[in-house]
Structure formats: structure tokens, C-alpha cells
Amino acid sequence: MTRPGRVVIGTLGLDQHEVGAMAISRILMRHGYEVVYLGRFNTPERLTAVALQEDADIVGVSVHSWEYVAYTDELVRRCRESGFGLVFGGSVLTERDRDDLLARGADAAFGPYASETDMLGRIDAILRRVRAGAPAAEPSARTVTVKGGLAGRVVLVTGAARGLGRAYAHELCRQGVAVIANDVDEAALKETADACDPLPGSVLPVVADVTDQGAPRLLLDAALRRFGQIHGVVANAGLLRSGPLLKLPDDDLRLLLDVHVTAPFRLLRVLGAYWRGEAKAGRAVSAAAVLTTSAAGLYGFRAEAAYSAAKAAIAMLARVAADELGRYGTTVNAVAPMARTRLTEWLPGSPAADADPWAPEHVAPVVAWLLGPGARQVTGRVIEVGNGQVSAPEAWRPGAVHPLPPSMSPAEAEALLPTVLSGPPMPALLGPEPP
Amino acid sequence: MTSGAHDHTDEPRTAAGISLRAFYGPADAVGAYERIGDPGEYPFTRGRLRPPHGRPRGWIQRELSGEGSPRRSNAQFHALLAHGALGIDVIGDNPTMSALDPDHPMCEPAVGTTGVSLCRKQDFIELLDGVPLDRITLSHSLPPAFALAGQFLAARASGVPPELLRGSAIQPPLYAEDCSYSTFLPFDLRMRLTLDSIAFSLREMPRFHAFLEDTYYISDGGLDAVEEMSLGLLEIREVCRRLLARGLSIDAFAPRIAILVNCRMDLFEEIAKIRATRRLFARMMRDEFGAADPRSWSVNVAVHTSGLTLTAAQPANNIVRGAVQALAMAMAGVQGLEISTFDEPFRTPSPVAHQLAIRTQQIIQTETNVASVEDPLGGSWYLESLTDELEHRIDAAVRRMEDHGDVGTLVENGFFRSIFTAAMDRHSSAVQSGELRIVGVNEHVVPPEADRFLRDVAEERFEPDLAHVARIRAWRPTRAAAPLDAALERVRQAAADPGADLMDPIITALDLDATIGEITGCLREGQGLPADPVGYATSRNPVEVRR
Numbered sequence: 007m008t009r010p011g012r013v014v015i016g017t018l019g020l021d022q023h024e025v026g027a028m029a030i031s032r033i034l035m036r037h038g039y040e041v042v043y044l045g046r047f048n049t050p051e052r053l054t055a056v057a058l059q060e061d062a063d064i065v066g067v068s069v070h071s072w073e074y075v076a077y078t079d080e081l082v083r084r085c086r087e088s089g090f091g092l093v094f095g096g097s098v099l100t101e102r103d104r105d106d107l108l109a110r111g112a113d114a115a116f117g118p119y120a121s122e123t124d125m126l127g128r129i130d131a132i133l134r135r136v137r138a139g140a141p142a143a144e145p146s147a148r149t150v151t152v153k154g155g156l157a158g159r160v161v162l163v164t165g166a167a168r169g170l171g172r173a174y175a176h177e178l179c180r181q182g183v184a185v186i187a188n189d190v191d192e193a194a195l196k197e198t199a200d201a202c203d204p205l206p207g208s209v210l211p212v213v214a215d216v217t218d219q220g221a222p223r224l225l226l227d228a229a230l231r232r233f234g235q236i237h238g239v240v241a242n243a244g245l246l247r248s249g250p251l252l253k254l255p256d257d258d259l260r261l262l263l264d265v266h267v268t269a270p271f272r273l274l275r276v277l278g279a280y281w282r283g284e285a286k287a288g289r290a291v292s293a294a295a296v297l298t299t300s301a302a303g304l305y306g307f308r309a310e311a312a313y314s315a316a317k318a319a320i321a322m323l324a325r326v327a328a329d330e331l332g333r334y335g336t337t338v339n340a341v342a343p344m345a346r347t348r349l350t351e352w353l354p355g356s357p358a359a360d361a362d363p364w365a366p367e368h369v370a371p372v373v374a375w376l377l378g379p380g381a382r383q384v385t386g387r388v389i390e391v392g393n394g395q396v397s398a399p400e401a402w403r404p405g406a407v408h409p410l411p412p413s414m415s416p417a418e419a420e421a422l423l424p425t426v427l428s429g430p431p432m433p434a435l436l437g438p439e440p441p
Numbered sequence: 442m443t444s445g446a447h448d449h450t451d452e453p454r455t456a457a458g459i460s461l462r463a464f465y466g467p468a469d470a471v472g473a474y475e476r477i478g479d480p481g482e483y484p485f486t487r488g489r490l491r492p493p494h495g496r497p498r499g500w501i502q503r504e505l506s507g508e509g510s511p512r513r514s515n516a517q518f519h520a521l522l523a524h525g526a527l528g529i530d531v532i533g534d535n536p537t538m539s540a541l542d543p544d545h546p547m548c549e550p551a552v553g554t555t556g557v558s559l560c561r562k563q564d565f566i567e568l569l570d571g572v573p574l575d576r577i578t579l580s581h582s583l584p585p586a587f588a589l590a591g592q593f594l595a596a597r598a599s600g601v602p603p604e605l606l607r608g609s610a611i612q613p614p615l616y617a618e619d620c621s622y623s624t625f626l627p628f629d630l631r632m633r634l635t636l637d638s639i640a641f642s643l644r645e646m647p648r649f650h651a652f653l654e655d656t657y658y659i660s661d662g663g664l665d666a667v668e669e670m671s672l673g674l675l676e677i678r679e680v681c682r683r684l685l686a687r688g689l690s691i692d693a694f695a696p697r698i699a700i701l702v703n704c705r706m707d708l709f710e711e712i713a714k715i716r717a718t719r720r721l722f723a724r725m726m727r728d729e730f731g732a733a734d735p736r737s738w739s740v741n742v743a744v745h746t747s748g749l750t751l752t753a754a755q756p757a758n759n760i761v762r763g764a765v766q767a768l769a770m771a772m773a774g775v776q777g778l779e780i781s782t783f784d785e786p787f788r789t790p791s792p793v794a795h796q797l798a799i800r801t802q803q804i805i806q807t808e809t810n811v812a813s814v815e816d817p818l819g820g821s822w823y824l825e826s827l828t829d830e831l832e833h834r835i836d837a838a839v840r841r842m843e844d845h846g847d848v849g850t851l852v853e854n855g856f857f858r859s860i861f862t863a864a865m866d867r868h869s870s871a872v873q874s875g876e877l878r879i880v881g882v883n884e885h886v887v888p889p890e891a892d893r894f895l896r897d898v899a900e901e902r903f904e905p906d907l908a909h910v911a912r913i914r915a916w917r918p919t920r921a922a923a924p925l926d927a928a929l930e931r932v933r934q935a936a937a938d939p940g941a942d943l944m945d946p947i948i949t950a951l952d953l954d955a956t957i958g959e960i961t962g963c964l965r966e967g968q969g970l971p972a973d974p975v976g977y978a979t980s981r982n983p984v985e986v987r988r
Contacts, residue, residue, distance in 0.1 A: 119883075
């Protein structure tokens with residue numbers, strides 16, 4: 007850092023609670039920040055004019071009465087115009103107020119008993135973003151209109167070290183979520199955490215192997231210890247053991263089923279039990295689980311029988327678990343992402359920046375939506391997304407019904423079953439044509 | 442747990458840092474009984490003897506109130522009185538506390554949200570409509586000169602002779618600018634308003650406590666008991682010296698001094714603080730200021746329980762905190778009590794919180810028998826030892842500050858401001874580190890979803906009263922301009938003349954429908970300052986009277 011971060015601090019309007027502003031100034035100065043202290047009776051115009059004049063990075067508002075509401079939108083607009091970070095803090099800010107401030111475009115909002123470490127970490131991250139010249143996250147119309155949005159929720163993402171998992175963590179963080187990011191790859195997981203650092207949410211990396219029997223409990227405990235709550239899970243961890251049926255060894259088969267079927271099943275069991283417990287204690291959580299199936303599980307991949315079977319199992323797991331957990335307020339859905347990851351390097355096209363229709367980033371907003379308040383009525387569904395399109399694939403449905411003759415003879419079978427099977431053909435298997 | 446794990450943090454201490462032993466015995470309560478004295482006797486450690494007849498035995502039960510327009514606040518008063526409140530404490534919204542009018546463009550978002558909006562005589566009349574001013578006490582948490590003027594005019598309008606008025610007005614000349622109640626007036630003008638309004642009250646409202654030293658609002662940012670009382674006594678001493686310098690006798694005004702103190706959670710320390718303060722006050726009045734009238738020696742102490750000790754987490758827990766604090770203060774023998782309501786971390790009190798707080802006081806008073814015996818804890822080895830130690834520390838702190846030199850200069854230099862800031866910083870660090878243990882905050886925390894009980898009440902919002910703003914705007918041009926201009930000119934001239942009395946011109950102007958914002962603007966102009974202190978509306982002169 008070329009020079010210390012510089013923060014303009016004051017209260018808005020006639021909000022007179024100046025000691026709070028002075029106390030946060032002292033904390034920042036103790037940690038190497040320069041503070042331009044404006045005290046009380048400020049307007050958005052004054053705060054930003056001084057920030058410009060003093061070449062500041064961040065505008066900080068101390069709040070003790072509700073007047074700030076009248077000034078917030080103008081202050082956000084001015085801070086964006088000039089590229090300042092914007093932080094609110096005050097003991098009267100409820101969770102709802104903080105969500106609202108983030109939705110309106112503040113970079114951070116701290117309520118009562120905010121941890122000093124967290125506060126400084128977030129302000130450091132905002133400073134890095136401002137210095138890098140990166141634009142602030144746009145307050146999307148969606149976040150504003152959907153009551154509460156995702157900000158402040160706690161979501162576990164498995165397989166978050168790279169690919170889709172990293173894109174999910176990033177998008178959720180951008181929407182203000184506290185993400186418990188899990189993977190076996192510690193180094194890559196750290197890269198995910200670093201990439202999310204400038205965003206409004208936060209990332210708690212937890213290294214664990216989802217195939218360990220104790221992993222779900224460990225991840226739940228990590229969430230509760232750190233955040234006291236958990237609202238969602240994205241069971242994304244996956245791997246590919248390729249091999250045609252005739253060649254796939256037992257170890258690979260077991261690993262595929264462990265990672266893709268057993269691990270999400272156990273996660274749902276442990277988290278579902280926690281959410282049920284909360285609901286029974288009268289504290290029902292609006293919880294959401296998103297599992298990861300695949301076109302392989304819906305249509306089949308050539309020469310990937312085990313992988314395809316495992317993914318098909320997930321689609322049905324989502325459907326049945328949705329029914330079982332729904333009574334406790336938990337939704338369960340699955341996404342079938344079409345994206346270029348380590349598992350799907352054979353996909354066409356070049357991974358060239360934003361234009362790549364196969365980039366994992368295109369899947370992330372769908373996952374975020376499934377976790378949010380807008381999807382509370384959606385459960386037991388599969389959404390296929392990627393390559394510039396999104397759809398809800400049709401599940402197995404009963405075909406045309408024919409009466410079954412009593413004690414059907416071989417001749418009757420010969421006559422009947424081709425007719426039974428004469429409906430529309432199954433979709434073709436996916437994947438490269440065999441040589 | 443504490444991060445540093447220093448050995449000394451495990452040693453028990455009071456909140457103000459006094460080391461504690463596992464138990465106390467006769468050897469710890471030093472000195473002869475004369476040092477303590479009977480209740481009603483010098484040095485008043487054990488308080489006044491409460492009147493045996495008249496009011497219910499005990500203390501004046503009241504709750505902080507005021508929200509929205511004067512009419513709405515008046516309804517709140519009547520609700521509280523119907524619940525059995527014996528007094529009223531009214532606080533203004535942010536504009537009123539800053540002596541700005543509600544239709545000032547910077548005030549609109551704040552009108553009525555944290556207290557009542559008051560800017561004109563009619564507001565005081567509406568505020569106090571139907572309130573039996575001759576029977577209940579009215580405490581003003583408002584800019585004192587205007588509060589006295591407003592109550593005086595409202596009493597006159599309702600035919601109550603001013604000599605019957607009882608209550609108190611906070612006099613904050615030293616610290617208000619640093620502690621949330623800035624009026625944008627220079628120190629000498631604030632001090633003149635204090636001295637003039639006290640002198641006015643002594644003349645016109647002799648039963649009124651025109652000098653309420655409020656150590657609550659200065660200390661609830663995190664000051665400890667020693668800091669709180671030493672700053673309070675310092676302000677009392679400064680104002681007394683200046684009243685004496687005007688030729689008033691100490692016995693003319695000392696009986697009209699009262700103190701409104703804080704009560705945090707270290708209950709024995711808070712009780713000892715009050716006992717130590719009474720003794721320090723008595724000794725100061727008799728031995729330093731030469732007061733001869735015993736009424737000058739025994740100070741009236743009221744309490745507002747600490748809002749800072751209340752938590753935004755699990756707000757229902759605050760009901761318990763308020764109750765134990767109130768019980769402690771009943772045992773300390775205070776003359777008046779207000780409980781910070783359970784929703785205090787979020788808002789001004791809701792009706793349900795008001796009722797609960799009054800009921801808490803009533804249960805303590807009527808069901809526990811606690812008020813039947815004065816100073817029931819007197820003679821406790823522990824409490825007497827704490828009282829002695831606090832008395833010593835508070836006294837030493839006052840002397841230390843006075844050794845720094847002229848108090849007015851200390852104000853201007855920000856000496857006190859740094860004390861307030863350091864205290865807040867210290868408090869927040871102690872909560873962060875867990876050194877200050879708070880149930881529901883750094884211990885026994887529950888997730889937000891599990892923390893819903895009473896939260897809807899607590900988090901309910903109060904919209905700015907824009908209808909009242911419109912009312913004031915519409916009323917402004919209907920006033921008779923010529924007498925108003927003349928009255929305001931008199932205020933301007935009085936402010937310019939250091940020897941002039943400010944109260945009479947202020948009351949006259951308020952009576953002729955000048956607003957508080959206009960009068961304060963003229964006070965500033967008299968001293969060569971711009972009328973509008975925040976310089977927000979340069980094109981709109983708030984003193985201008987439209988014809």
C-alpha cells in the first residue's frame with residue numbers, strides 16, 4: 007500500500023451521537039488509517055466534497071438516529087460518482103437496516119457488537135477495491151425490491167476452490183452473503199477467499215473432505231461457531247472418474263458415488279436435522295439447499311455410466327428430500343450446470359473472458375436466486391443453465407398406459423412391448439461420438 | 442474470554458476498577474459513625490429523610506417521554522400519568538435539543554423521531570395541556586432557558602401560579618456540545634443562559650430545581666462512576682462560583698441544585714457512588730462554599746438507569762436489567778427514578794415499554810417494603826468501604842481537573858471531549874475483548890432467528906412528523922410582525938451586552954410567537970455569528986418573518 011487508507015468520518019443531519027464517530031476514528035487510527043474527522047451536522051454533499059478535497063478513499067457514517075435514511079441514496083450516488091467506499095456503523099442499525107443499506111449500495115454496514123476484527127477486515131477490503139479502481143457492486147433492482155435479499159445470510163458452498171464453486175462463492179459474496187467455503191484444496195480455496203475479499207459478503211474457508219463421514223457436522227459447526235446460524239447449502243463438490251462400464255474399477259466407482267451421492271445425502275441429513283431442530287424450537291429458518299446434478303444425470307454422458315448414474319441419483323434426491331424437508335421450511339433444488347470446469351474440459355469454445363458462454367459465472371446467479379427469498383416456493387426442481395440458456399428439464403413421466411395381460415405369454419410380450427416402447431425417443435446421449 | 446490472559450484481569454474489581462476482596466469485615470469500614478451520620482443529618486451519606494406524609498413513601502416515579510408533535514407527546518404524558526407516574530421527564534427531538542426549528546431544511550428528517558418537537562409558545566401549551574402542573578414535577582431534558590420560559594408561559598396560560606411549579610431543568614454549560622446536545626452557542630453564551638435561567642427560576646419559580654446537574658447523559662457513553670461524578674461536581678462547582686460572583690448567596694441557590702445520575706450494572710458501586718456524592722456535596726457546600734442552611738448541604742439525587750447497559754440482543758433481558766437497577770436505586774434512597782426501557786437500544790420508549798417500566802417501579806415500591814427504612818444497606822462493611830474509596834477517588838479527580846486551570850479554557854481546548862471519547866473507546870474495547878462480560882452479547886449469544894421476542898416492538902420505526910412541519914410553516918406568516926421584530930431585536934441586543942439578562946428578552950420573544958430557532962439565531966447574531974449555525978440554508982434566513 008503506497009500510503010495509509012484515508013477515511014472521512016462524520017454523522018449525517020442532526021444526528022448528534024458523536025462519541026461513536028470518535029471511537030471508530032480512534033480504532034481506525036490505531037490500525038494505521040488516516041482519519042479526516044468531520045464531526046456532526048454533515049450533508050452528503052459536505053462528506054463527499056471533503057473526501058474529494060482530502061483525497062480520501064472511504065466515507066464513514068456513524069449512525070445514532072434514523073435521519074441517515076433520508077440521506078442514504080444521495081450519499082451512495084455521490085460516493086459512486088467519485089469512487090469512494092461507503093461504510094455505515096451504529097448500534098441502532100438492525101439486521102434489516104443493514105440489509106437495506108447494502109441493497110441501496112453501501113459497501114458495508116455494521117450494527118451493535120460488530121467485531122472489531124471483522125470491521126477492520128471489511129474496511130481493508132473496501133480500501134483495496136477502491137485503490138484498485140474497481141467499481142462498487144451495483145445495487146441491482148432485484149436486491150432492492152426483494153425484501154431482505156441475500157445480504158446477511160450464511161451459506162455453505164462445497165467444492166468452492168475453483169470452477170463453479172468459486173463462481174458461486176463470488177456471486178453470493180457480491181450479494182452480501184457470509185460464505186463458508188469448503189474444499190480439500192487449501193491453496194486454491196485461499197485464492198477463492200482472496201478473490202472474494204473486496205466484496206460486501208465474507209468468506210470463511212474450511213478445508214475438509216466431503217466424503218469424510220464427519221465433514222457435514224464439522225462444516226455446520228464451523229458455520230454456527232462463526233456466524234451463529236446457517237441458511238443454505240450448495241452441494242457442489244464433484245469429481246470425474248472416467249471410464250466405460252467395462253473398465254471402471256471398484257475404487258473409482260465408490261469414489262464417484264461417495265462424492266456425488268453419499269456426501270450430499272449426508273449434508274442434507276445433518277443440515278436438515280439442524281433446521282428441523284430450529285423449526286421445532288419455534289425459530290424456523292428459511293433454509294435452502296441446492297444440489298448439483300448434470301446433463302449426465304438427466305440425459306446421460308457417453309462412456310460415463312457411473313458418473314451419469316450418480317448425477318441421476320442427485321436429481322431424484324432433490325425431489326424426495328424437498329418433500330421431506332419442506333415441512334421444516336427448507337427448499338431443496340438442483341442445478342444442472344453447463345459450464346467449463348475441470349470436469350468438462352471437452353466442451354467446445356475458447357475460455358475467452360466475458361464472452362465465454364460456458365463460463366461458470368453464468369450459472370452463479372441462478373444458484374443465488376434459488377437460495378434467496380424469491381425462490382421460497384420453488385422446491386424439488388431442477389434447473390439447467392449455461393451456454394446462454396436456462397431451462398427446467400422435464401423429469402421422468404409416466405408413458406402411455408397399456409393393460410397388462412394376466413400371465414402374459416412370450417408371444418403376448420412380443421406383440422405388446424414394442425408398442426409400449428413406441429413413444430417419443432429418449433434424448434440422445436451427450437458427449438463425443440465414440441471413435 | 443479475555444485475549445491477553447493477564448493475571449490481574451482475573452482479580453475481581455468494580456466497574457470503576459476498585460480492587461475487591463472476597464469478603465469485608467469490621468476492619469474495612471474505617472472511621473467513626475459521624476463520618477456516615479444518620480439519614481437527614483450531615484454529611485448526608487445516608488440521604489435525606491423522606492417526608493413521612495403526602496406522596497407515597499419512596500421516590501418520584503417517572504419515565505423519559507416525548508415523541509412527535511406536542512399533542513402526541515401530551516397524550517403520552519396522560520397515558521403515563523394514568524399508569525400512575527408521579528412525574529414527567531420530557532426530552533426533545535434532535536432539532537429541539539439543538540434549538541433549531543422543525544421547518545429548517547436540515548431538521549425535517551428528524552422531527553419528532555427521538556423526542557418531542559418544540560419551537561414556540563403554543564407547542565408548550567399543547568404539550569402541557571391538562572397536566573396538573575401544581576401537583577406533578579416536570580423534568581426538562583431540553584435546552585434549559587427555553588424549557589423554563591415555555592413552562593412559565595404554559596403555566597400562566599392555564600392559570601397556575603409559577604411559584605407552585607416543581608421539577609427541574611438540566612443545565613449543561615460545560616459538556617453538552619461534546620455529548621450529543623449541541624446548541625451551536627459559544628461557551629460564554631451557554632454559561633450566561635445557565636446563570637440567567639437559574640436566577641430567573643429562583644425569583645419566579647422558587648420550588649423548582651433550576652439547576653439539575655445531569656451526569657447521566659455525559660456518562661452513558663462509557664464513563665465510569667468516578668469520571669461521571671467528578672465531572673458532575675466540577676460543573677456544579679463552576680456554576681456555583683459564577684452564581685456567587687453575581688452576588689447571589691450560596692444558601693439562596695444551593696437547595697435548588699439536584700443531580701440526575703446514571704445507574705449501571707455494578708450495583709453496589711452505583712449505590713456507593715450516590716452515598717459518596719451526597720457526602721462530597723455536603724462537605725463542599727458547608728466547608729468550601731460556606732453554606733449555613735442545612736437544606737444547602739443535602740442534595741436531591743434522581744437516577745436514570747443506564748441505556749448503555751441495555752443490549753440490542755435479546756431485548757427482553759433489558760427488563761431484568763432495569764428491574765435490578767431500579768431496586769438498587771430504591772435502596773440507595775434516591776428522590777426520583779427513571780428506568781431506561783427495554784427498547785432503548787433501538788428507539789424512544791414504546792407504550793408497552795413505558796408501562797412495564799412504571800410497573801417495575803411500582804412493584805418495587807409497593808410489594809418489597811424497600812422504601813420503609815432509609816438507607817437499608819448502611820453499615821454494610823463492603824458498602825461503607827466502597828463509599829469511602831469512591832469518595833476519595835472522585836474528590837481526587839475533581840482536584841486534579843481543577844489543577845489544570847480555568848474550566849472554560851478546558852472546554853474550548855477539548856479537554857473534556859477527549860475524556861468522553863476515550864471512555865467510549867475503552868468501553869467498546871472491553872466488550873470486544875470479553876473483559877466486560879455482557880449476557881447475550883459476548884456470552885450466551887443466540888442467532889438472530891432465535892432472537893425474535895419483543896423485537897417487533899423494539900424495532901418499530903417512528904416516521905418524522907412532517908404534518909407538524911407543515912403546521913409550523915403555515916403558522917409562521919400568520920404572526921404579527923412588528924412586535925415580533927422588536928422582541929427579537931431585544932434578544933440580539935441582550936446577547937451583545939455581556940452584562941444584560943437574557944431570560945426576560947427570551948420569554949418576551951417566545952410570548953410574542955418568536956420561535957426557539959429565531960431566538961437562538963438572534964443570540965448568535967448578537968455575538969456577531971451567523972444566525973443559521975449549520976449554514977445549510979443560506980438562501981433561507983430562518984430569522985426572517987414573512988409578512
